[in-house]
Amino acid sequence: MSVLQIHSSARLEGSNTRILSQYLVESLGQPVVSRDLAQQPLPSISAEDLIDIHASAEHSQPSFQQQLALSNQLIDELKEANTLVLGAPMYNFGIPASLKQWIDAICRAGVSFNYTEQGPVGLLGIQRAFIITATGGTPIGSEMDFASRYLEHICRFIGINEVSHIDASGSKGSPEQVIAQGKQQIDNALLAS
Numbered sequence: 455m456s457v458l459q460i461h462s463s464a465r466l467e468g469s470n471t472r473i474l475s476q477y478l479v480e481s482l483g484q485p486v487v488s489r490d491l492a493q494q495p496l497p498s499i500s501a502e503d504l505i506d507i508h509a510s511a512e513h514s515q516p517s518f519q520q521q522l523a524l525s526n527q528l529i530d531e532l533k534e535a536n537t538l539v540l541g542a543p544m545y546n547f548g549i550p551a552s553l554k555q556w557i558d559a560i561c562r563a564g565v566s567f568n569y570t571e572q573g574p575v576g577l578l579g580i581q582r583a584f585i586i587t588a589t590g591g592t593p594i595g596s597e598m599d600f601a602s603r604y605l606e607h608i609c610r611f612i613g614i615n616e617v618s619h620i621d622a623s624g625s626k627g628s629p630e631q632v633i634a635q636g637k638q639q640i641d642n643a644l645l646a647s
């Protein structure tokens with residue numbers, strides 16, 4: 455089993471989510487599969503293909519088959535992981551568009567979740583997720599934070615029960631302080647597990 459590390463910061467240097475995500479995966483000490491949504495953005499999807507992928511429809515149109523193959527690959531990466539590490543910079547109070555595109559590709563009825571009479575049930579057997587959210591100042595957990603709680607909801611929706619937040623909000627001080635406090639939160643989360 456391995457760690458799936460998802461990067462979505464547009465900053466390739468000096469990114470708080472990238473720095474903390476790297477510290478976390480090195481601390482976990484397991485094999486890591488990394489997907490960088492900023493450096494290798496997912497291809498755009500047509501309106502028709504998006505609806506069909508979401509509905510887990512089947513047809514032979516080439517663009518649909520390409521999107522289906524990509525969605526299957528992304529879901530396989532999740533299935534092979536026991537830990538998911540999501541690095542999410544806050545952009546305009548939410549998540550980067552690249553990360554939303556990944557979410558739209560991995561949430562598939564009958565594949566990663568099922569609707570039941572008791573409500574949605576996640577189908578991906580990932581043990582744990584870490585959500586690292588960085589902001590320029592917006593406090594994590596505040597009413598302006600539409601990033602971290604949304605990501606926790608998606609993790610639980612696909613069946614990840616244990617979700618830990620690493621708060622890298624700019625409201626915590628200088629970049630050095632944000633990183634130091636983020637590393638401390640990671641150490642504490644790993645000690646507690």
Ligand SMILES: Cc1cc2nc3c(=O)[nH]c(=O)nc-3n(C[C@H](O)[C@H](O)[C@H](O)COP(=O)(O)O)c2cc1C
Nearest residue numbers: 463469470471543544545546547588589590591592
């Ligand atoms: C397009 C864009 C939108 C942003 N919107 C917000 C925002 O709504 N609230 C906030 O506190 N910071 C905002 N920021 C600042 C980033 O969240 C902050 O720089 C954070 O550290 C980015 O994560 P990173 O260090 O991993 O790149 C924004 C930055 C960019 C580039």
